[in-house]
Amino acid sequence: MKEMNDKPKLSRSMTAGQMEMISLGGAIGVGLFMGSTSTIxxxxxxxILAYAFVGVILYIVMRALGEMIYVNPGTGSFADYATEYVHPLAGYLAEWANVFEYIVVGMSEVVAATEYLKYWWPHINSFTVGIVIIFFLAAANLASAKAYGSLEFWFAMIKVITIIMMIILGFMVIFFGLGMVVTQLDSVTYGHMVGSSLVA
Known part of the structure; x- marks a missing residue:
């Protein structure tokens, strides 16, 4: 009995608000800001149809995962459920696929952050900035859970506020023409310009 009491126990150091903002921030990736531009x-x-279809599939998967967590709560990852309910090999492959996915996504996040910084400071060294970002993210993840929760909370808040501002500005551009310059071309002048370019 004493050995069971001596086992390390988990302690909650994040607030409910931090958990909610981390979940929102995790769902909002760089692809929404950078990748969606080329996709659109x-x-x-x-x-919109593609996003809606994938969203429905993800909703079904997350509901199923949530039910499994409710029935059999644990401190492991979703790979534990693949090990228990499918096969140990399935859990093994899920774990390594998750590691590979985080490596790829993490590097893409670093590249995207570097591109954003180069927009404001074009002369910075991309490699150096990438290394600094990697060390910063590593330090944030190796810190205490409370510090990590606070940092992720504010980063997620920036993402949410940015998306809300983008939606508001989008509606203002669509309905009020914000930022659009309407120029009425003179038909004679335009025809002359076209004729001149053709002659040239």
């Missing part, structure tokens, strides 16, 4: 340009409004 290539596919047009049909991208």
């Amino acid at each position: 340009k290539w596919t047009g409004p049909s991208v």
Whole structure:
């Protein structure tokens, strides 16, 4: 009995608000700001259908995972459920697939952050900035859970506020023409310009 009491126990150091903002921030990735631009340009409004379809699939998967966590709560990852309910090999593959996914996504996040910084400071060294960002993220993850929760809370808050501002500005551009410059071209002048370019 004494040995069971001596086992380390988990302690909650994050607030409910931090957990909610971390979940929101985790769902909002760099692809929403950088990748969606090219996707919308290539596919047009049909991208809404693709996002809706994938969203429904993810909702079903997360509901199923949530039910498994409710029935069998634990401190492990989703790979534990694959090990228990499917096969140990499935859990092993899920764990390493998750590691590989985090490596790829983490590096893409670093590249995207570097590109954002180069927009404001074009002359910075991308490699140096990337190394600094990696060390900063590593330090944030190796710190205490409370410090990590606070840091992620404010980063997620920045993402949420940015998205809300983008939506508001988008509606203002659509309905009020904010930032749009309408120029009325003179038909004679335009025809002359076209004729001149053709002659040249």
